[in-house]
Amino acid sequence: MAESPAVAGDQPGPLEPRCRPTVEPVLFLGTAALSLQAPLCTQYLWDRLGAELGYNGTSHGSGSPGGCGGNGSGDPLQQEVETLVSHWNLYLNLAGFFVGLFSVTLFGPWSDSVGRRPVLILPAVGMALQAGIYLLVMYLRLHVGYFLLGRILCGLLGDYNLILAGCFAYVADISDRRSRTFRVAILEACLGLAGMLASIGGGQWRKAQGYIDPFWLVFAVSLATALYVAFCLPESVKEKKPAPLLTLRHYISIYRLYTQPGHQKARQKLALYSLAFFLLVAIHFGARDIYVLYELSSPLCWASDLIGYGSAAMYMAYLSSLAGLRALQLCLADTWVAELGLLSNVVGLVVISLAATTPLMFTGYGLLFLSMAATPVIRSKLSKLVDETEQGALFASVACVEGLCSLVATGVFNSLYPASLHFMKGFPFLFGAIVLLIPAALIGWVEIWDSTPEYAHFPETPAHVQEG
Numbered sequence: 175m176a177e178s179p180a181v182a183g184d185q186p187g188p189l190e191p192r193c194r195p196t197v198e199p200v201l202f203l204g205t206a207a208l209s210l211q212a213p214l215c216t217q218y219l220w221d222r223l224g225a226e227l228g229y230n231g232t233s234h235g236s237g238s239p240g241g242c243g244g245n246g247s248g249d250p251l252q253q254e255v256e257t258l259v260s261h262w263n264l265y266l267n268l269a270g271f272f273v274g275l276f277s278v279t280l281f282g283p284w285s286d287s288v289g290r291r292p293v294l295i296l297p298a299v300g301m302a303l304q305a306g307i308y309l310l311v312m313y314l315r316l317h318v319g320y321f322l323l324g325r326i327l328c329g330l331l332g333d334y335n336l337i338l339a340g341c342f343a344y345v346a347d348i349s350d351r352r353s354r355t356f357r358v359a360i361l362e363a364c365l366g367l368a369g370m371l372a373s374i375g376g377g378q379w380r381k382a383q384g385y386i387d388p389f390w391l392v393f394a395v396s397l398a399t400a401l402y403v404a405f406c407l408p409e410s411v412k413e414k415k416p417a418p419l420l421t422l423r424h425y426i427s428i429y430r431l432y433t434q435p436g437h438q439k440a441r442q443k444l445a446l447y448s449l450a451f452f453l454l455v456a457i458h459f460g461a462r463d464i465y466v467l468y469e470l471s472s473p474l475c476w477a478s479d480l481i482g483y484g485s486a487a488m489y490m491a492y493l494s495s496l497a498g499l500r501a502l503q504l505c506l507a508d509t510w511v512a513e514l515g516l517l518s519n520v521v522g523l524v525v526i527s528l529a530a531t532t533p534l535m536f537t538g539y540g541l542l543f544l545s546m547a548a549t550p551v552i553r554s555k556l557s558k559l560v561d562e563t564e565q566g567a568l569f570a571s572v573a574c575v576e577g578l579c580s581l582v583a584t585g586v587f588n589s590l591y592p593a594s595l596h597f598m599k600g601f602p603f604l605f606g607a608i609v610l611l612i613p614a615a616l617i618g619w620v621e622i623w624d625s626t627p628e629y630a631h632f633p634e635t636p637a638h639v640q641e642g
């Protein structure tokens with residue numbers, strides 16, 4: 175990889191301190207708030223709707239379809255509660271997705287003009303507002319339909335997806351092209367670390383103290399995120415200019431990213447990398463949706479402590495991938511690091527799909543150690559394909575792709591799992607492994623097709639390495 179002649183955000187003044195506040199804590203805190211809140215919300219719905227239907231079983235979150243110990247998984251009342259909870263979850267997710275689609279695509283490109291700080295503060299305030307509304311519902315025992323109100327308000331302010339988009343765009347602003355992949359990977363590792371801490375800590379805390387206190391923490395963490403951005407985080411966009419928010423221009427700028435005439439090769443690469451990102455993240459989300467069900471039921475029959483370790487092992491992949499990426503970057507180009515990441519992912523999923531014993535299941539998790547190395551590479555490659563004034567628009571579109579991944583993954587994996595139980599319990603994981611061959615082929619193909627350097631599509635690139 176050669177150094178680009180003109181580098182986005184790569185002009186540290188001679189006196190610039192090396193350790194000025196940066197954006198990682200924003201993603202860490204935002205993810206912690208989200209990861210603490212999501213399972214709590216499901217469990218609250220379970221307990222509340224269950225109580226309304228007169229069901230007083232424990233909230234395992236989901237029934238165990240294989241039957242471990244045979245404690246009432248066929249209970250019709252439990253099934254009714256399960257159905258109701260999953261419907262409410264679906265409504266909340268759909269509302270979040272569609273409102274978010276509208277707002278992220280507006281705020282993302284807007285941030286290219288007005289700076290990243292506003293689009294990091296707004297969603298953090300939105301998440302605090304949502305936690306506040308959820309708290310009111312819990313204190314006053316309002317109808318759970320008010321959850322929808324909180325979700326929509328938060329969605330209007332961009333929600334977690336805007337935090338993701340803003341943080342990645344911020345890192346693209348401040349990193350040079352050489353170090354960008356690693357900076358993106360650090361951000362993802364923060365995401366994994368926050369998810370791990372919140373999911374382990376949150377579960378324990380709820381067991382000990384119920385919902386109210388953990389929700390106050392969600393509220394406080396969201397507020398702290400907003401305050402950190404407001405008072406500590408320096409702006410990363412170099413040439414800020416005022417711009418109207420409510421204009422179609424922002425949507426058009428996202429559309430133009432993928433359709434700009436004159437940059438055909440860059441456009442095609444953008445589309446191919448986006449497709450690879452979509453498939454990869456959809457498989458990650460989908461697998462994550464069914465790990466717990468898979469582990470709860472026979473033959474694994476895990477109790478909650480093992481489930482916790484499994485989840486920790488899953489999150490460890492973010493950290494081990496960061497280390498692996500760093501080491502492999504010393505001797506391999508980014509693309510081949512991503513290919514190794516995908517290989518680790520495929521092998522891990524195949525082993526998990528066949529895992530009938532606890533050691534084998536953990537071996538599968540172990541083999542996934544490099545599985546999170548591919549997404550930072552794709553994000554970084556996408557970022558290098560667009561201009562430095564389009565990073566906000568780009569990462570907004572990537573955040574929408576990620577939202578779509580979430581919906582598709584939930585739909586596909588949650589229907590595939592029950593449908594394949596009778597012939598192969600681990601089939602969805604095997605399916606995931608097979609689908610991952612597509613991003614592996616796409617990434618490899620783009621690299622081979624594109625034998626010129628990564629920055630060949632910028633005007634400042636010498637004419638002899640330009641497309642055509």
Ligand SMILES: Nc1nc(=O)c2nc(CNc3ccc(C(=O)N[C@@H](CCC(=O)O)C(=O)O)cc3)cnc2[nH]1
Pocket residue numbers: 208338362365454455458459460462463546549550553576579580581583584
């Ligand atoms: N179906 C589904 N399952 C989930 O577990 C889920 N989790 C979230 C929680 N939000 C998030 C958002 C981003 C990442 C994340 O790790 N993103 C990285 C890597 C993506 C990957 O390779 O899996 C990124 O680069 O954006 C994780 C959880 C949202 N939708 C979901 N949807």
